[in-house]
Amino acid sequence: MDSQGEDDDTMDQFMEKFKTQKYEGAFNEDNWEEEFDKIPMFMKKAPQEIDPEKAPELACLQSILFDEDRPLEEQAESFKDEGNEYFKEKNYEKAVASYTEGIKKKCKDVELNAILYTNRAAAQFYLGNYRSALNDAIAARKQKPDHLKAVIRGALCCVEIKNYREALKWCEEGLKINPTEKKLIETRTKADRLQRAAERDARKSKLAEKKKQSKKDSLLNALKDRGIKLHQQAAGEDEEETSEFSYDGISSENATGSQVFLDESGRLHWPVLFLYPEHMQTDFISAFPEDSRFIDHLNAMFNEDYPPWDTDRKYFAPNLEVYFEDEETQSFYQVNPERTLLEAMQHRRFRVKAGSPSFLIFVKQSSFYKKYFTDRKVYKLT
Missing domain, CATH: 3.10.20.90 (Phosphatidylinositol 3-kinase Catalytic Subunit; Chain A, domain 1)
Incomplete structure (x- = not known):
């Protein structure tokens, strides 16, 4: 038998043996999705904490992503991407933490810094931290005054904290940047309606308080005119000596x-x-x-x-x-x-x-x- 035939026989024997033996640790129909999710490339969601011993591949990737020797812009960009992933998962607290780490890098890229502040503002907004979100929107505009998303976020924050005048101001500034921005037009309409309602309520409240005070004054005058004394006044004290007649x-x-x-x-x-x-x-x-x-x-x-x-x-x-x-x-x-x-x-x-x-x-x-x-x-x- 020539050498080619011997090789074919050997391969046939190997394949027959391979059919009867299962690969140890291989995926099966029941757990293949679970096993795939352990591989960093295929992970749908990053774990909250990474243990280098249990997940060395993931720890390695993280060390590459956040290598302190890389340029600050690259490090900030990595934290921004990480924050975006958390944001998509609606894990806003983790998103805030990631954006904060990116901001701490203090890189020279004003566009990137504006995005980090704006994204953190969005995460804070969904956590209900409207004033913190507004501060981030302001910080983003210090980096880039015409950053439209920061303007939109600032306007929305002002509405939430019921500062409608300021919301209108943010909207007007944003519409100078983009006159057709739908979100700003809607927010301006809402803020204007709420501002007018707040002013109307304030007028009603002031009028009601004025009427209430007038009733108090009339009542106190009636008591004084009749010489009626209250228990809070010291017994035996002459009315002329009493300078206060409290309601x-x-x-x-x-x-x-x-x-x-x-x-x-x-x-x-x-x-x-x-x-x-x-x-x-x-x-x-x-x-x-x-x-x-x-x-x-x-x-x-x-x-x-x-x-x-x-x-x-x-x-x-x-x-x-x-x-x-x-x-x-x-x-x-x-x-x-x-x-x-x-x-x-x-x-x-x-x-x-x-x-x-x-x-x-x-x-x-x-x-x-x-x-x-x-x-x-x-x-x-x-």
Whole structure:
């Protein structure tokens, strides 16, 4: 047999053996995609951290890409490309980090620097860091004033932080660079609409605040004119010595949200609290007109129907007495039910506490009444 025939036989034997033996570590139908993704050239996504021992090929590529001996422009360009890949994957934090590394190189390529700042602005924007994004857009324009993408990003940032005037300014500057830029035209229209709405809301708010202040002033003047004193003033202090009459003393809201108010006819309506110490019960009158009498309210509250807690049926208007407490002297003053609320509140010892005048209601000469006032000072109003 000649040498050519021997070679053919040897090759045939090798091929037959190759068919029966599997290559160790070869891809199979189940894991070939996974194995391919481990090869740097075919990777769809770079790992968060690179371990040189587990991925020596990738570590090698990275060292080549970011070799400190290369020109600064090439290094910055590599970080820009890396940031772009992270950006495509919507990993904006990693993108920001990569662009930052590129900016740190401080290369002399103003075009590249402008792109790095603009791209970082975009990543910051999608992270919701609008002011940081705006600062990057400004930095990009310092590198290249006519960088259109930086202008667009700056305008969008200004809209997000509700600085519509500045957004309009950015749009106008950008449209000088490119008068047909669709994004800038849309942003200008939006910023103009929002600016006009903000100005309208500001006018409404200012007018509402002015009306509110006017109501406050009218209310305070009404209280001063009537000589009504608030609990925050020191007891025994002469009105002439009081230089401040604060609205805070009457602005406290109770559980129902009621407050004293002045109606169109100039009459005050007070949220008044009736206390029944014997039964530890209360009644709340949300708007007690200052010129109405206590007896009128008592008649309306205690007529044919008794409250459920009045098991002895003692609470009916003619059988009740009204008092207020002077906390400073720990004294009590009896109020004639025929008197008006204003007359009671104008007493020199009466103080409005927490915005609501309060009065205690007792059954005349009841055992509880006698015991309650045994060691307390009681005065009758004349």
